[in-house]
Structures are given as C-alpha cells and as structure tokens.
Amino acid sequence: MKIVIDGFGGDNSPDEVLKGAALAVKELGIEVAVTGDTDILKKRMEELKLSSDGIELVHAEGVIQVEDNPRSILKEKANTSMGVAFKYLADGNADAVISAGSTAAIVMGGTMIGKRIKGVKRTALVPLMPAKGGVRYCVLDGGANLECRPEMLQQFAIMGSLFMQKTMGIKNPRVGLLNIGTEDEKGRELEQETMKLLRNTPSINFVGFVEGRDVPLGAVDVLVTDGFTGNVYLKACEGMGILMKDAMKSMFFANLKTKLGALMVKKQIKEFSAQMDYKTIGGSPLLGTAKPVFKAHGSSDAIAFLGAFKQAKRFVENNAIEEMAAAIAQLSDKEEA
Amino acid sequence: MKIVIDGFGGDNSPDEVLKGAALAVKELGIEVAVTGDTDILKKRMEELKLSSDGIELVHAEGVIQVEDNPRSILKEKANTSMGVAFKYLADGNADAVISAGSTAAIVMGGTMIGKRIKGVKRTALVPLMPAKGGVRYCVLDGGANLECRPEMLQQFAIMGSLFMQKTMGIKNPRVGLLNIGTEDEKGRELEQETMKLLRNTPSINFVGFVEGRDVPLGAVDVLVTDGFTGNVYLKACEGMGILMKDAMKSMFFANLKTKLGALMVKKQIKEFSAQMDYKTIGGSPLLGTAKPVFKAHGSSDAIAFLGAFKQAKRFVENNAIEEMAAAIAQLSDKEEA
Numbered sequence: 200m201k202i203v204i205d206g207f208g209g210d211n212s213p214d215e216v217l218k219g220a221a222l223a224v225k226e227l228g229i230e231v232a233v234t235g236d237t238d239i240l241k242k243r244m245e246e247l248k249l250s251s252d253g254i255e256l257v258h259a260e261g262v263i264q265v266e267d268n269p270r271s272i273l274k275e276k277a278n279t280s281m282g283v284a285f286k287y288l289a290d291g292n293a294d295a296v297i298s299a300g301s302t303a304a305i306v307m308g309g310t311m312i313g314k315r316i317k318g319v320k321r322t323a324l325v326p327l328m329p330a331k332g333g334v335r336y337c338v339l340d341g342g343a344n345l346e347c348r349p350e351m352l353q354q355f356a357i358m359g360s361l362f363m364q365k366t367m368g369i370k371n372p373r374v375g376l377l378n379i380g381t382e383d384e385k386g387r388e389l390e391q392e393t394m395k396l397l398r399n400t401p402s403i404n405f406v407g408f409v410e411g412r413d414v415p416l417g418a419v420d421v422l423v424t425d426g427f428t429g430n431v432y433l434k435a436c437e438g439m440g441i442l443m444k445d446a447m448k449s450m451f452f453a454n455l456k457t458k459l460g461a462l463m464v465k466k467q468i469k470e471f472s473a474q475m476d477y478k479t480i481g482g483s484p485l486l487g488t489a490k491p492v493f494k495a496h497g498s499s500d501a502i503a504f505l506g507a508f509k510q511a512k513r514f515v516e517n518n519a520i521e522e523m524a525a526a527i528a529q530l531s532d533k534e535e536a
Numbered sequence: 537m538k539i540v541i542d543g544f545g546g547d548n549s550p551d552e553v554l555k556g557a558a559l560a561v562k563e564l565g566i567e568v569a570v571t572g573d574t575d576i577l578k579k580r581m582e583e584l585k586l587s588s589d590g591i592e593l594v595h596a597e598g599v600i601q602v603e604d605n606p607r608s609i610l611k612e613k614a615n616t617s618m619g620v621a622f623k624y625l626a627d628g629n630a631d632a633v634i635s636a637g638s639t640a641a642i643v644m645g646g647t648m649i650g651k652r653i654k655g656v657k658r659t660a661l662v663p664l665m666p667a668k669g670g671v672r673y674c675v676l677d678g679g680a681n682l683e684c685r686p687e688m689l690q691q692f693a694i695m696g697s698l699f700m701q702k703t704m705g706i707k708n709p710r711v712g713l714l715n716i717g718t719e720d721e722k723g724r725e726l727e728q729e730t731m732k733l734l735r736n737t738p739s740i741n742f743v744g745f746v747e748g749r750d751v752p753l754g755a756v757d758v759l760v761t762d763g764f765t766g767n768v769y770l771k772a773c774e775g776m777g778i779l780m781k782d783a784m785k786s787m788f789f790a791n792l793k794t795k796l797g798a799l800m801v802k803k804q805i806k807e808f809s810a811q812m813d814y815k816t817i818g819g820s821p822l823l824g825t826a827k828p829v830f831k832a833h834g835s836s837d838a839i840a841f842l843g844a845f846k847q848a849k850r851f852v853e854n855n856a857i858e859e860m861a862a863a864i865a866q867l868s869d870k871e872e873a
Contacts, residue, residue, distance in 0.1 A: 411771035434748035439776035460800025
C-alpha cells in the first residue's frame with residue numbers, strides 16, 4: 200500500500216510531514232510518497248537524519264495557501280504540493296492522499312481531481328470529535344456544504360456509518376440527526392424530511408433526533424447535519440474546550456498551593472488532555488470521493504500525521520469506498536424502483 | 537415596582553419560588569405577586585416561615601406542562617399559574633413577569649398576551665452565557681424562531697444590544713453575527729444579507745462575523761443568529777460544559793492523592809463553577825414584548841429566582857422597552873423614508 204502526502208501542507212511542514220512519513224513506513228509497513236520541492240525535501244530529510252527507505256519524493260512547485268481561491272487547485276495551483284498529491288492519487292500511483300493544507304482546497308481538489316463515488320451528490324468533510332470517556336464520534340457535514348437537501352444528508356448518514364465501522368471499528372454505529380429537540384415534531388423542514396428518509400434507510404442504525412447537549416456525552420457515533428450547522432456545532436465545542444482548558448490552567452497556576460494540587464492530579468490531567476486531543480486520532484476524511492482523501496489538522500506534528508496514515512491505511516484495507524459505493528448504488532436502485 | 541412570578545413554574549416550585557420572592561422583597565425593595573393555588577401557596581409560606589410582607593398571592597388553577605401545546609396558554613390553560621401571571625401583567629397590575637415553566641408556553645404567552653413592541657416582527661428568547669473571565673454574552677435568537685429573515689436578525693441585534701446596555705451594564709456592546717468564518721464572503725444567504733443590514737445599523741456596535749470558537753472566549757457581547765443555529769450553538773456549549781465538568785470530577789476523585797490535590801484548588805474550582813453557573817445570573821429575557829417577560833431556568837432555586845428578579849428590576853428601571861420601541865420605530869422610519 201502506498202499513501203501520498205502533501206509535503207508542504209500545514210503549519211509544521213515539511214519537517215513534521217517527513218518525520219510522520221518515516222514513522223508511518225517504520226510502524227505501519229506502508230510506502231509513502233511526499234510531494235513538494237524535492238531539493239528542499241531531500242535536504243531536510245538529511246538534516247533530520249531520516250531514513251529514505253520506503254519514501255518517494257515527488258516534485259511539486261509552491262504551496263496553495265488558505266487565502267488562495269480553492270478552485271485554483273484545479274488550474275494555476277495544480278503544480279503545488281497539494282495539486283501534485285491529488286494528481287498522483289488520481290493517476291493510480293497511490294491508494295490514498297493526506298494533506299494538512301487549506302481545507303477548502305482539499306474539498307475542491309479531492310472532489311474534482313479525485314472524483315466522486317458514482318451516485319454521491321456531495322462530498323462531506325468529516326471531523327472526529329472527542330466524547331465522554333475518550334470515545335470519538337464523527338460529524339458530517341463539518342462545513343463543506345452549507346446548505347443541504349434531505350437526500351444529501353441521507354447519503355452522509357450512510358457514508359459516516361460505514362466510515363465508523365470500517366475505520367474506527369464501531370460495530371453498529373448509532374446515527375443521530377442533529378436537532379433542537381428529540382420530539383418528532385421538532386426542527387425545520389430539513390430535519391423533518393431527513394428524518395423520514397433516515398427511518399427508511401435499513402443499512403444504518405438510526406437513533407432519531409439528537410440534541411447538541413447529548414452528543415459530547417456520547418449519545419451517537421455519527422452526527423448528521425448540514426454543513427453550516429455542523430460547522431457552528433464543531434466550533435462551539437472547540438471554543439468551550441479552549442475556555443475550560445484555560446480555566447483549568449488559571450486554577451492550577453493561581454498560587455503555590457494550587458500548583459502543588461496540580462502535581463497530584465498531573466497524571467489524570469495528562470490522560471484527559473490526550474483524550475481530547477485531535478493528534479491521537481489524526482485526520483478527517485473527505486467522504487464521498489472515489490479515492491480516499493484525508494485532511495490532517497493544520498497544526499499536526501509527526502504523531503498527528505502518523506495518526507492520519509493509520510486511519511488512511513485502515514480505510515483502504517477495509518475497502519471502505521467499495522462498501523460506500525455499494526450502499527449508495529443500492530439507494531439509487533431503490534429510488535428508481 | 538411590582539413583579540409577578542409564576543408560582544408553579546419550574547422543578548422546585550412552589551417552595552423555591554416563594555423563597556426567592558421573599559428574598560426579592562427584602563433585598564430589592566420591590567413588591568411581588570405569586571400566582572397559583574392560593575391555599576397551597578399560603579400553607580407553604582407558613583411552613584417555610586416566610587414573611588408575607590410585600591407578597592401578594594394571586595389565585596390560579598393548575599399548571600401548564602412542558603408537553604402541553606404552548607397555544608393552550610391562550611385558551612384552555614389560561615387559568616393556570618403561568619396564564620394568570622401573563623394576564624396580571626397584561627392588565628397592568630405588574631411591571632414585569634417571571635416564569636420557570638415551559639419555554640414554548642412562555643414564548644407564546646409572552647408574545648400573545650403580553651403583545652409585541654410596535655414594529656417588532658418576532659420576539660426572541662435571549663439566554664445569557666458565560667464566557668472567559670466570568671463575563672456574560674447574550675444569544676438571540678436562542679430558539680424561538682427556527683428560521684429567520686435578515687430583518688428579524690437586525691431587530692434582534694438592536695434589542696440584544698439594548699438589553700446588554702440597560703440590564704447588564706455594558707456600555708457599547710459588541711454585536712457579532714454567528715458564521716462559519718469571519719471573511720466577508722463566508723456564510724449562507726441569510727448571513728450575507730444580514731451583514732449588509734447590520735453594517736447599516738448605526739445604533740449598534742457591529743463587529744462583523746464571528747465564529748463559534750471565539751464566542752466563549754469573549755469575542756462579543758451579543759451573538760446574533762437564527763433560532764435553529766442559536767439553539768444548536770447553546771446546546772453544544774452546554775454539552776461540552778457538562779463533559780468537562782464530569783471529566784474534572786473523575787480526575788479529582790480518581791484516588792486519595794488526587795482528592796488531596798482537589799482540596800488544594802477547592803477555592804478556585806468553586807469560583808470557576810460560580811462563573812459558569814446560570815444561577816448567578818437568573819433568567820433569559822423574551823425580547824420584543826411590550827412588557828418585560830423573563831424565563832427563569834427550570835431548575836432554579838431561590839437564589840436563581842432572586843437573580844431573575846434583579847434582572848427584571850434593572851430592565852424596568854432603565855426603561856429598556858421604551859428604548860427598544862424607539863430604536864425599532866426609527867428603523868421603520870428609515871425603511872419608509
């Protein structure tokens with residue numbers, strides 16, 4: 200198996216990308232292709248004393264920036280490290296792609312260069328979020344499609360459910376539709392219509408409407424919603440996480456006594472921080488593409504990149520895309536029938 | 537000043553309502569009317585040894601329940617403790633009303649019995665949320681209107697801004713429009729159109745788009761959004777708050793050593809919990825009504841009810857409704873001009 204990674208995506212590139220790639224070769228037994236200016240990449244690998252075993256460097260010019268128009272990945276930015284990585288994947292040279300670069304460009308490039316699964320209306324960005332006890336749930340759409348139709352959400356539910364099964368090892372993932380209450384009559388037309396569809400989707404374990412309050416406490420494995428609401432939900436969680444972390448810091452650093460107290464719960468704090476940390480998980484898949492595309496967090500380090508490689512590997516090994524394609528095809532058959 | 541309170545609204549009614557009313561009379565120097573079965577109320581006051589000074593009991597029959605159709609507050613449930621409280625207000629016997637009962641019934645009753653300010657398109661429920669450092673910001677709409685037009689959000693921005701000035705004592709409240717990014721082109725048509733309106737609303741201090749991540753960290757004083765998004769945002773914050781609180785508990789109760797550690801930061805934990813606690817603030821106003829309507833939290837105790845009385849008193853004293861009416865009228869003049 201070979202996975203291609205955007206060598207210049209993310210805040211800590213290329214060094215942490217290269218370190219992550221070397222770790223992936225060693226620990227996962229895969230081959231890795233790294234895109235970017237090969238002179239720089241070669242030089243950094245030497246300086247970091249990284250083995251080149253199993254690592255191929257693929258030349259690219261420049262980097263697509265967050266402020267660049269995401270569409271430019273298809274044309275004027277096609278030769279950047281991200282553009283070349285997508286092309287490398289599309290040409291069949293790799294089994295999956297990872298990038299920590301501009302999210303919008305990944306959604307655009309992944310969808311347009313990587314193509315969609317037949318029948319898939321829209322691709323969805325699918326972040327994994329921490330819930331109580333250190334488990335993870337996925338949210339889709341996390342922001343790729345601001346406004347969605349019920350049929351899109353139905354496909355998201357199917358793809359998210361398969362992702363959690365095939366990549367995260369959850370047997371019968373509970374799929375919930377985000378709403379402002381759990382009673383049948385709650386929500387907008389979108390929630391009402393989508394509920395009808397999801398109740399008639401036998402391939403998923405639909406548990407009904409779910410409120411945002413119950414999701415971080417572990418109510419569902421797959422949270423389905425439109426991209427605008429999903430993004431607001433995700434960022435609210437993130438903001439509250441930062442608020443609570445800051446508050447804990449102030450508490451423990453208040454004075455000598457509290458610092459002593461902090462020492463006594465040090466191990467527990469560390470464990471909890473690890474539970475809440477995106478690094479232990481890796482990337483967010485872009486689901487609905489015909490080839491696996493993973494977005495790594497912009498501030499990923501080598502360990503986070505290794506996490507993304509692990510995810511991508513499991514995704515490929517377990518034929519997640521074939522399963523999604525079959526489920527989507529079945530859906531279309533049903534519609535036509 | 538006289539404030540009427542629904543004697544049987546909330547999980548801890550009528551006892552905590554009565555205790556809160558007695559505290560309000562004593563500490564705020566106001567008169568209070570409590571609605572409900574006067575036999576029961578009288579008996580509970582005696583048993584709780586509460587002074588009846590400044591407290592009037594107003595007879596009502598039964599209680600409207602969360603599962604009742606909110607519209608019933610206008611007809612078959614008009615004689616319940618909440619219905620009578622609204623009528624008491626509408627008849628001019630009190631300056632403001634407080635209830636910890638069914639939110640949907642309060643929105644319905646407050647709007648229909650209390651009437652709207654002239655020109656106000658919709659009333660909004662406006663929860664106050666804790667942000668970094670213990671400050672508060674308000675969210676509107678918090679869930680009364682699932683789908684909103686830009687003109688509604690513009691009115692919400694004006695009312696929320698005046699509420700934060702007149703009741704929370706914030707001089708030049710920063711008004712932000714909730715969005716998935718801060719760049720001008722971000723968001724749905726609703727965010728795009730509303731931004732144009734808010735940029736042309738001189739009476740508010742509009743700071744532009746704001747992401748949910750930055751709001752708990754103190755980015756704005758007034759968060760404007762539609763009721764669906766607002767409710768999802770609020771509940772995500774709530775869920776993450778519970779998650780973090782649970783996690784802290786597990787950390788500190790892990791073993792003897794961590795329990796000792798907990799003792800050393802006890803004071804700081806207590807302070808932080810107080811900052812995050814809705815009880816220290818009281819109620820959520822229903823804004824846009826011609827008379828002040830406050831929703832207290834369903835699990836309010838006497839201290840939380842006292843908080844709601846304090847808020848309502850400041851709201852009345854500072855002529856918040858007159859100011860809102862003037863600002864809304866100005867808006868209509870502008871539209872007509």
